[in-house]
Amino acid sequence: MLCRIRFGGTCVPRIVFDQVAKSYGAVEVLPPFDLALDDGEFTVLVGPSGCGKSTTLRMLAGLETLSGGEIYFDDRPISKLDPKERDLAMVFQDYALYPHMNIAKNMSFALRLARVPKPEIEEKVQRVAGMLNIAHLLDRKPAELSGGQRQRVAMGRALVRDAGTFLFDEPLSNLDAKLRGKMRAELAEMRDTIDKNMVYVTHDQVEAMTLGDRIVVMSDGFIQQQGSPEELFKSPANKFVAGFIGSPTMNFVDGDLVEESGAIWVRGDGFHLPLDSQMAARVKTAPDKSITLGVRPSSFTTDLTQGAPIELRVVVSEYLGAQSVLVTRCGGVDVLVETQSAAPVKAGITQTFGVLTNELMIFDKTSGLRL
Incomplete structure (x- = not known):
């Protein structure tokens, strides 16, 4: 000791x-x-x-x-x-x-x-x-x-x-x-x-x-x-701290909060993701339904039995040894995805990933504060 x-x-x-x-x-x-x-x-x-x-x-x-x-x-x-x-x-x-x-x-x-x-x-x-x-x-x-x-x-x-x-x-x-x-x-x-x-x-x-x-x-x-x-x-x-702390840096995409069949979803260009009950309760009364979604690169998985599905086009695959960092495209925005190198993903393909929705973060688009 x-x-x-x-x-x-x-x-x-x-x-x-x-x-x-x-x-x-x-x-x-x-x-x-x-x-x-x-x-x-x-x-x-x-x-x-x-x-x-x-x-x-x-x-x-x-x-x-x-x-x-x-x-x-x-x-x-x-x-x-x-x-x-x-x-x-x-x-x-x-x-x-x-x-x-x-x-x-x-x-x-x-x-x-x-x-x-x-x-x-x-x-x-x-x-x-x-x-x-x-x-x-x-x-x-x-x-x-x-x-x-x-x-x-x-x-x-x-x-x-x-x-x-x-x-x-x-x-x-x-x-x-x-x-x-x-x-x-x-x-x-x-x-x-x-x-x-x-x-x-x-x-x-x-x-x-x-x-x-x-x-x-x-x-x-x-x-x-x-x-x-x-x-x-x-x-x-807030969004600044979320983007500054963590490597690779957090992804941010704009979207809208929508209510469907009693659940709260975030919908945007190229994605449609449900919020877990805890997050949904926090954002349900948000006055502005137009928000910024934060997703860490580590919140993606290639195991489709986990998380909500999202299709991403792989632009660049950066091999870092035990892990790879993928630069993917979601709508018109670059999104970083962290994966295990044991399951390599090639650039140029479109692949479905799972998003761990309990790790999503929602930010006010104007103030940047986390909801």
Whole structure:
């Protein structure tokens, strides 16, 4: 069983954003918002470029001033404090290592500036280097390391500081896909073994899903939804969250709610699907019968004894090993279908699939809210 370690008795505060806002002149980047992060929690801020996630992180770090509101560590306001007074350690996207120093000196730089006793510095560097599997690299210079090793050094430099909160600003975006996956697993292991606040910014929803205790989904400066990965995947608040969380991405097709023989159906160009009783009860009183239907690629099956039938023309078949992703056509809309590669489907044919109707989602076409 993994044991969570609280380094050096460092205080791990509860972080609260209270009506925090950010503007640049007349341009409002972040309207006033509230957010509370529990102590020892790994929180991921995720969203497309320009959504405000990095600005939020930089305000927490003290690198951006607030235009309104306050940030609290427990009950202590910190927006007027300098970055060095906030008990934070930050890992940047570009590593920011000193090229003329070896790895041990890079990792211990902040401790040496703070005049920490040499034996204590050596103990902390060795302990963290061992945890990150870079103890054999301490005498090397950054130029002699791979990208993944440099990223470990950047994380190690933060860890040796024994700060109460770690901030990660897209730390894996410069790595290739294979190394990014490996580093993601190492970060997940580190998350489970160290009792620290960790706030992580990324545009990659896979990183968010695999790392976060809590995910905060942002778009256009607004928090769209927050919760556990499972909550966001199974119960998205709106069409944006549903489309952003999950890989391959959710399919959206326009349709109309119709009542036939006492049941509620969704009818559109190329499909006519029944809703299960639970969903039908939720949408029966919807004022607008013109809606958007959401179907995850994993909600299709080639077993026609399950689900409601739908005919789709296969345009592209992408073989991914154990699974294949099919690009199909439903009416005039592309629809992604996830299947097992053991039952290959060739491009150019029209095939009947089953749709698991208990997994369908209905969204208001105007507001995007899930019904």
